[in-house]
Amino acid sequence: MDHLLPLSRVAKLVGTSRHALQEMIRSGTLDTFDGMVELNELLRAFPDTKWEDDAEFRRITEIKERAFGKRVFERALPDKEVLAARLFELGNEYAATKALLMHYSQVLSWLDEKIDEIEEDQNKETRHALHVLRAFIVRHLAEIPPDAAKVQALIAQERILKIMSAHVTIKPSGHEFIVESNDTLLEAALRAGVSLDYGCSNGNCGDCRARLISGEVRKVRAHDYVLSQAEKDSGVILLCSCAAVNDVVIEANVAGASDIHQQQLVVKVKAVEVFNPQVAALHLLAPRSQRLRYLAGQSVRLSAHGASGRYAIASCPCEERHIEIQVLRNADDAFSQLLFSGLNANENIELEGPYGEFVLEDASTRPIIFVAFGVGFAPVKSLIQHAMSLDLAESIDLHWLADEAGYYQNNLCRAWADALDNFTYITHASTTEVETTLANIVNDYPDLHRFDVYAAGTAAQLQLAKRVFLKHGLPAQQWRAGATDA
Numbered sequence: 001m002d003h004l005l006p007l008s009r010v011a012k013l014v015g016t017s018r019h020a021l022q023e024m025i026r027s028g029t030l031d032t033f034d035g036m037v038e039l040n041e042l043l044r045a046f047p048d049t050k051w052e053d054d055a056e057f058r059r060i061t062e063i064k065e066r067a068f069g070k071r072v073f074e075r076a077l078p079d080k081e082v083l084a085a086r087l088f089e090l091g092n093e094y095a096a097t098k099a100l101l102m103h104y105s106q107v108l109s110w111l112d113e114k115i116d117e118i119e120e121d122q123n124k125e126t127r128h129a130l131h132v133l134r135a136f137i138v139r140h141l142a143e144i145p146p147d148a149a150k151v152q153a154l155i156a157q158e159r160i161l162k163i164m165s166a167h168v169t170i171k172p173s174g175h176e177f178i179v180e181s182n183d184t185l186l187e188a189a190l191r192a193g194v195s196l197d198y199g200c201s202n203g204n205c206g207d208c209r210a211r212l213i214s215g216e217v218r219k220v221r222a223h224d225y226v227l228s229q230a231e232k233d234s235g236v237i238l239l240c241s242c243a244a245v246n247d248v249v250i251e252a253n254v255a256g257a258s259d260i261h262q263q264q265l266v267v268k269v270k271a272v273e274v275f276n277p278q279v280a281a282l283h284l285l286a287p288r289s290q291r292l293r294y295l296a297g298q299s300v301r302l303s304a305h306g307a308s309g310r311y312a313i314a315s316c317p318c319e320e321r322h323i324e325i326q327v328l329r330n331a332d333d334a335f336s337q338l339l340f341s342g343l344n345a346n347e348n349i350e351l352e353g354p355y356g357e358f359v360l361e362d363a364s365t366r367p368i369i370f371v372a373f374g375v376g377f378a379p380v381k382s383l384i385q386h387a388m389s390l391d392l393a394e395s396i397d398l399h400w401l402a403d404e405a406g407y408y409q410n411n412l413c414r415a416w417a418d419a420l421d422n423f424t425y426i427t428h429a430s431t432t433e434v435e436t437t438l439a440n441i442v443n444d445y446p447d448l449h450r451f452d453v454y455a456a457g458t459a460a461q462l463q464l465a466k467r468v469f470l471k472h473g474l475p476a477q478q479w480r481a482g483a484t485d486a
């Protein structure tokens with residue numbers, strides 16, 4: 001029987017990106033069947049991979065996790081019921097394989113007897129031919145195939161991945177992701193940058209209803225929302241309450257910016273992080289019962305003590321209840337004044353949103369250029385984390401054009417560049433000659449038409465940048481901008 005592996009699992013096994021695998025498929029160096037890779041094809045396409053030693057793969061994963069900071073997984077093991085179900089399934093597979101081997105062994109001894117029986121009445125040539133056939137079978141059964149150790153190590157790795165995680169395919173969008181640790185399907189989707197429909201995230205509203213097409217799920221979180229019998233019979237599940245036992249296919253809606261309704265919630269100040277006298281981050285915590293639903297790159301309105309302002313979100317939806325806002329010191333902005341004069345931990349802030357359509361074109365596999373003017377880094381940071389989670393862009397280049405606030409998260413950007421082969425970080429000093437700086441940037445991209453460009457800054461900066469990029473051959477539909485003074 002063919003042993004077929006989904007692309008996301010292959011990417012984990014060989015320690016590469018899904019984009020790199022898709023490039024191999026496009027160039028004909030990796031064959032797939034129904035979007036899956038057969039085990040022998042994997043061995044052929046990656047002959048030098050050391051399947052018995054995943055130390056390198058673990059090292060890269062650890063570096064990536066450190067670079068993401070708050071995305072470190074706290075709960076490494078699957079839910080115990082899910083783990084038990086996966087082990088039971090593995091035990092069944094083992095039993096079926098063993099039974100099949102016993103059957104083959106029985107067939108071989110029958111064959112041996114049959115040859116004995118036939119041999120008796122045959123002439124010399126036929127007896128010789130039967131003798132050669134028997135010797136051939138015995139020799140090949142005794143021989144260990146040259147690739148046996150590799151195949152065994154690869155299957156062992158793949159089995160461990162199957163015990164620790166499950167693969168999810170979303171229909172009709174075709175998004176794929178892996179569910180690890182004791183994450184629910186919704187949590188895993190958000191970590192992977194897939195924006196499925198949801199509301200409360202704790203089993204009360206029913207907004208995360210989806211239909212299980214194949215595979216098995218298990219309820220791992222209590223929920224109060226009641227699914228009707230007809231819904232249950234047709235495979236409807238709550239994504240925020242279920243984990244995948246094995247590889248599953250689910251029918252669910254992946255939301256765009258216009259699908260997400262406006263929300264109002266009261267969040268708490270977790271911390272104020274002052275990067276330098278010009279810019280600070282406000283770390284907020286949404287209530288357990290009402291998380292903010294948004295897409296990377298969107299913004300929110302914050303109000304407290306009679307002051308309010310609209311700011312881009314710097315965190316990504318994968319950070320669950322945590323929301324980060326970055327605010328520039330501004331004498332004309334009352335909320336900025338409030339933040340810099342001191343907001344206490346646990347203070348309540350009213351939050352409205354999300355707003356804006358400065359979001360990632362997540363079906364695109366084009367290389368990406370991000371351009372951040374000053375504190376325009378905030379939405380860009382959110383988008384970069386989303387792009388990294390999707391793992392589809394050929395490459396990501398970040399150009400940060402500093403203002404008086406400087407490169408206030410320089411270390412984070414350097415950590416991304418160190419951890420990811422396809423990430424480049426370039427800083428551009430503060431200058432009055434912004435147009436010259438932009439012209440120097442585009443001159444490094446003779447094939448600009450291949451890229452998606454995401455830029456964030458003031459409306460005036462964006463207008464100038466758009467003119468320069470389009471003049472140098474960027475198609476207008478591949479330009480996306482988020483104004484920080486909107």
Ligand code: FES
Pocket residue numbers: 198199200201202203204205206207208209225238239240241
């Ligand atoms: S998000 Fe509300 S029930 Fe799942």
